[in-house]
Amino acid sequence: MKIFQKQISLTPKPRGFHLITREVLDQIPELSDVSTGIAHVHIKHTSAGLTLNENADPSVRRDFESHFNRMVPEDTSLLEHTLEGPDDMTSHIKSSILGHSVTIPIFSGQFNLGTWQGIYLCEHRNRGGSRKIVVTVIGS
């Protein structure tokens, strides 16, 4: 059994949902030495999230953005914590609904995901900048 942890910085992304599987994998080449394990991928922010979803059709990511804007409306008359603008509190709420980490099974040196599964960065701020991710891999 072994463990390693790595902090990586994502390139800045515009508000919306972004497929980052390749960007994450490129920074953890050590994965190829793990036969069976789990990878915990954690985002160190409270206004962006991580989730798994469909990795092929960009319209899925656009629908995520429009649905979450309806479900968590930027109505500052309903919210108290709005100092940094109308996308401030809604980003906190969206990130907790979607979650701040994903845990992914590893098998034979690779993510053991479904064919259509990829990692999404859920960028809820209008200008979120570069986001920090911590990847912890535990396995044999």
Add this chain to the structure above:
Amino acid sequence: MKIFQKQISLTPKPRGFHLITREVLDQIPELSDVSTGIAHVHIKHTSAGLTLNENADPSVRRDFESHFNRMVPEDTSLLEHTLEGPDDMTSHIKSSILGHSVTIPIFSGQFNLGTWQGIYLCEHRNRGGSRKIVVTVIGS
């Protein structure tokens, strides 16, 4: 410390929320050899999810279905990714809200869950078929 991983196939379930704790446990008898650990249960799909919730009263699962249909409405005029029908994009959204995996503490060869906690398969598609699950257990 040891680790094992197993892929299992669930029997097909109709759209809705289903208690699958027993179906999962039956396929991982190795659990009884783990004194302290965690079990990561992952679904390899983007249109169904996994969560933990109340394991006794079937009305809880029915209310989950009706609430999520209201909260994520099948209104194709609002969504772009609808090629496979009105339950296509909403299934992607619901699965990310509920999550694609649950991590469960293990103690003394058993899931260390609360009395009322069970694993739910959240089947969001009208015809989702058999779903593939990957269970990874790490422990002593």
Add this chain to the structure above:
Amino acid sequence: MKIFQKQISLTPKPRGFHLITREVLDQIPELSDVSTGIAHVHIKHTSAGLTLNENADPSVRRDFESHFNRMVPEDTSLLEHTLEGPDDMTSHIKSSILGHSVTIPIFSGQFNLGTWQGIYLCEHRNRGGSRKIVVTVIGS
């Protein structure tokens, strides 16, 4: 590689969102011996949840409470499972949206969280009482 698991009881909290990072840390002094690892923090209930979010401004926690009350309305005419009152079924739903556990990276004997991240107890019941938490730490 080592593992340990501990069950802790939180002091009873009123309905709402509560920062519990310190209360959890105080009960796992063993963390200081872990150089690299993960901590899985699990709540053994189906009407309260755990999430990570902003650890500084109490207005964030108040906005969480008001948003979730709008998003999951206590409208008993729409729900079947209401035997324990209007906060019964909505608590089950909210807890699955927010999640029943958080997994936190550990580095150098401490939680490797972002500057602004803390653990929230999401108490959805009007009178939830003391909540049981299971912390499992795996690391080197």
